[in-house]
Amino acid sequence: MVKETFINIQMKKIIVLGGGWSTEREVSLDSMTQTYKAIKSFHVCTEKKDIKIADDLVSILEEDLENILIFPCLHGKGGGEDGAIQAFLELHKIEYVGSRAKQSSLALDKVKTKKLMDSQGLPVLPQEMYNKKKKPRFKGFNHRLIVKPINEGSSIDTTLIETDEDWENLSVSKKCLVEPYIKGRELTVGVMETGKKIKSLGVIEIKPRKESFYNYKSKYTSGETEYIKKPKNLEISIQTKIKKYALDAHKALGCKSFSRSDFIIDDKNIWYLETNTIPGMTNLSLLPLSAQKAGFGFEKFLMMILSDYE
Incomplete structure (x- = not known):
């Protein structure tokens, strides 16, 4: 079925978008390049396009819009x-891979997403909006805090607060939320959607070698983090529950094609952190690793995703 459907894809031109103007531009360019190379190996008509400013999107309108498929690799x-960008594509009725505009916007907003997940029964950490004059104390948790922007990815500008002095010295230029810091095991799992089937992929453990948590440096500096496809002493029941939560999050947000959800576990609890609608597609990225653990190499994973777009 995948092969038959993919014949139709070969009749289309696939344009992989990357870059953008967010703080994750460099990561996006890497995702675009690696996705482009993989799709090109399918012997389909494909090109990559670096979107530096919004006006760069206009050039897409010069294409044969009925016979192109956009693959966004844009982060943040x-x-x-x-x-x-999804809203632009929808306005011009251009077919594209991944979650729709409304769902993408919702998933990037950590406050709204966590409220939604709480209503769906997923375990979420307590949170407060950042207020310099009021350092929050979360009952039942230690004194350490995490401050993170409401709608950034890749842990950009995410800060660990360990002392009152850290709090006083903190300077933020964006709306941020504050959560208790959990010292535990960080885990992630991808979700793949093809046709009417939605399945969770493999659970990957994320183990920063130097940093206290999985921050930007840990994510995108080679050798800074160990990615464990077979986490030791992680009960099957916990992995099963995390995979279910990832599926629940994907469905609750209304994601399409793929997503990746992050969790942290302590001695007693699993905590949902966030869902990414356009996860990284680099050689250090977690969605390809999660797919690989489930038996799908990067090329096969992309082919199955693309087979949904006839």
Whole structure:
């Protein structure tokens, strides 16, 4: 079935978008390049396009719009995962891979997403909006805090607060939320959607070698983090529950094609952190690793995703 459907894809031109104007531009360019190379190996007509400013999108309108498929590899706020480019494509009725504009915007907003997940029964950490004058104390948790922007990805500008002095010295230029810091095991799992089937992929453990949590440096510096496809002493029941939560999050947000959800576990609890609608597609990225653990190499994973778009 996948092969038959893919014949139709070969009749289309696939344009992989990357770059954008968010703080995750460089990561996006890497995702675009690696996705482009993989799709090109399918012997289909494909090209990559670096979107530097919003006006760069206009050139897409010069294409044969009925016979192109856009594959966005754009991350973060500002033309990436916030739904802006998706809204442009929808306005011009251009087919594209991945979650729709409304769902993308919702998933990037950590406050709204966590409220939604709480209503769906997923375990979420307590949170407060950042207020310099009021350092929050979360009952039942230790004194350490995490401050993160409401709608950024890749842990950009995410800060660990360990002391009152850290709090006083903190300077933020964006709307941020504050959560208790959990010292535990960080885990992630991808979700793949093809046809009417939605399945969770493999659970990957994320183990920063130097940093206290999985921050930007840990994510995108080679050798800074260990990615464990077979986590030790992680009960099957916990992995099963995390995979279910990832599926629940994907469905609750209304994601399409794929997503990746992040979790952290301590001695007693699993905590949902966030869902990414356009996860990284680099050689250090977690969605390809999660797919690989489930038996799908990067090329096969992309082919199955693309087979949904006739």
